[in-house]
Structures are given as structure tokens and as C-alpha cells.
Amino acid sequence: MPPSIAVIAPGAMGSAIAARLVEHGCKVLTSLEGRSRATQARAAASGMSAANDSEIVNADIILSIVPPGEAVALAEQLATTINRNRKKPVVVDCNAVNVETIRRIQDVVLSSGARLVDAAIIGLPPKPGTKGPAFYVSGEAATDIAVLGQLGLDVRVIDGPIGAASALKMSYAGINKGLTGLGAAMVLAATRAGAADALRDELALSLPHVQARLANALPDMLPKAYRWVAEMREIAGFLGEDHPAAQIYEGFAALFEHIAADVQGEGADAAQLVAFAESCKPN
Structure with a gap:
């Protein structure tokens, strides 16, 4: 019999993962208290079942998939309820947080008697016919969720403590999203100075792979920019306040904050980024 699983919250990634689990015979719970009609509809379309806090903590596995700025607060909320509960679930923190943050979450979760798995989701939300995204996990309890690998998730165990998976996520996102931020900043500056077409043409000649990447990455980033703000600050924290590169990611946080406000x-600015991306695509 498949384990009972709770997924918080039913955003784009959480609902898609829930749908994959439901396809494999799992009952997936979620909290819909205070959520918008759009979120409720997305949860229903994914086959998720609404549940209260007591029902959530009675699940075998709880997947925390929220914006990084909400990760600690959710862990505290779960721990408060788990403390009063006889059953102790495995809490899987799947959020883009730095090593220091996941260790704070570890202290909170373990104090409730629950177990914690550090997880890093790398890739786009799952779609029918695809295997991904990759679900990297670390910590002593990582093997306790091996069953997820039999339920449609691409689980990859890292031989390391709590913090190893988060370190991977910070490093990967720092490169992947950092490149998108760098491209966005330079495209906007080139456009402002009247050099956008020249930049596009030179990229096509000398860095065609970069041009192709920006053509997809820039418009894809726009609706997500608000979520990337806290993630960039987590990456800055991962590097450490005394590391000179931390300032780069604080700058990216400010850039994505600006883009999110513009959207x-x-x-x-959003229109300029879309126009540049469209001009990079073959006619």
C-alpha cells in the first residue's frame, strides 16, 4: 500500500509533483486554508485532497515545497502540530534555502520528534511522459523516503548530511539562474543604449548557445522573478557575508525584485526582454 503523502503547497511545482504521485496510486493531502480559487482549482486538477493541520501531520511523508522565504515558518507551523501528535512523519524540505537555513529547519523539525530529509528539486515541474525533475536528498533519514522512487519521482540520494542537498541546490541555482539574471541585466542595458540588435547579432556569431538560452530563459523568468528574490538572498547567505561574490547575488535579488515590480x-522592462528573446528565435 502506498504511503500517505502531504504536499505543501499546491503551487506549480507542488501540484505537478502531487499529480505524479496520484498517478501512482497515492492519496496526496494539502492545505487549502486561505488559498485563492486558482490555487484550489489547481489542487483539485492535480487530484489533491484538502486536509486540516491534524490530518496533514498524520501523513507518512510531508513534502514542503514553498517559496524559500516561507520555509522556516512552515517548519515551525508543522512542528507545533507534530509535537501534539503521536505519529511522527518524515518532513522533506524541498525548498531553495541555504545550508544555514536548512540547519535551522532541522532543529525545529527534530524538536518535534519528526525526521527531516534535506531535498533539492532540480528541473521543471513533472509532465506526463517525462522522468524529471531530479529529486536529490540527503541526511540520515534520506533512505526513509526511498519509496518515492517507486512512485514516479526521480530520487537521487546524496551520501551526505542535512545541508548537502541544499548546497547542491544553491550551487546549481547560482549558476543557472545567475546566468539568466546576468543576461537580463545586459539585455536591458544594451536596449537602453540602442545596442540590442548588435548584441543579438554578436551572440549569434560568437556565442550561439548563449543566445538560444536567453531566447527561452528571459520570458520564462518573468512570471517567476518574484520567487527568485528570496532565492538569490539565500545563495548570498550560502556564500557567506564576507565572500565578495555574495554581493553579486544580493544584486541579482534587487534585479529580480525590480523585474517583478515591473511585471x-x-x-x-518585461516588454524589452520579451522583444529581445523573440528577435533571437529563427524566423
């Missing part, structure tokens, strides 16, 4: 406002 919600006049959209001038």
Missing part, C-alpha cells in the same frame, strides 16, 4: 506595473 506587475508598466511592464516596460
Whole structure:
């Protein structure tokens, strides 16, 4: 019999993972208290079942998939309820947080008697017919969720403590999303100076792989920019406040904050990024 699983919250990634688990015969619980109609509809479409806090902590496995700025608060909320519960689940923190943050979460979760797995999700939300995303896990309890590998998730165990999976996520996202941030900053600057077409043409000649990447990455980033702000700050924290490169990621946090505000406002910068991306695609 498949384990009972709770996924918090039913965002784009959480609902897609839930749908994959439901396809493999799992009952997937989630919390819908205070959630928008769109979120409730997404949860229903994914086959998730609404549950209260007591029902959530009675699940065998709880997957925490929230924006990084909410990860500690969710761990504290879960721990408060788990403390009063006889059953102790495995809490899997799948959030883009740095090593220091996941260790804070570890202290909170372990104090409730629950077990914690550090997880890093790398890749896009799962779609029918695909294997991904990769689900890297670390910590003493990592083998306790091996069953997820039989339920449609691509689980990859890292031989390391709590913090190893988060370190991988920070390093990978620092490169992957950092390149998108760098491209966005330079495209906006080139556009402002009237050099966007020249930049596009030179990239096509000398760095065609970069041009192809920006054509997809820039428009894809726009609706996600608000979520990347806290992640960039987590990466800065991962590097350490005394590391000179930490300032780069604080800058990226400010850049994505600006882009997110622009997307919600006049959209001038967003339009320039989309225009550049479209101009990079073959006619």
C-alpha cells in the first residue's frame, strides 16, 4: 500500500509533483486554508485532497515545497502540530534555502520528534511522459523516503548530511539562474543604449548557445522573478557575508525584485526582454 503523502503547497511545482504521485496510486493531502480559487482549482486538477493541520501531520511523508522565504515558518507551523501528535512523519524540505537555513529547519523539525530529509528539486515541474525533475536528498533519514522512487519521482540520494542537498541546490541555482539574471541585466542595458540588435547579432556569431538560452530563459523568468528574490538572498547567505561574490547575488535579488515590480506595473522592462528573446528565435 502506498504511503500517505502531504504536499505543501499546491503551487506549480507542488501540484505537478502531487499529480505524479496520484498517478501512482497515492492519496496526496494539502492545505487549502486561505488559498485563492486558482490555487484550489489547481489542487483539485492535480487530484489533491484538502486536509486540516491534524490530518496533514498524520501523513507518512510531508513534502514542503514553498517559496524559500516561507520555509522556516512552515517548519515551525508543522512542528507545533507534530509535537501534539503521536505519529511522527518524515518532513522533506524541498525548498531553495541555504545550508544555514536548512540547519535551522532541522532543529525545529527534530524538536518535534519528526525526521527531516534535506531535498533539492532540480528541473521543471513533472509532465506526463517525462522522468524529471531530479529529486536529490540527503541526511540520515534520506533512505526513509526511498519509496518515492517507486512512485514516479526521480530520487537521487546524496551520501551526505542535512545541508548537502541544499548546497547542491544553491550551487546549481547560482549558476543557472545567475546566468539568466546576468543576461537580463545586459539585455536591458544594451536596449537602453540602442545596442540590442548588435548584441543579438554578436551572440549569434560568437556565442550561439548563449543566445538560444536567453531566447527561452528571459520570458520564462518573468512570471517567476518574484520567487527568485528570496532565492538569490539565500545563495548570498550560502556564500557567506564576507565572500565578495555574495554581493553579486544580493544584486541579482534587487534585479529580480525590480523585474517583478515591473511585471506587475508598466511592464516596460518585461516588454524589452520579451522583444529581445523573440528577435533571437529563427524566423
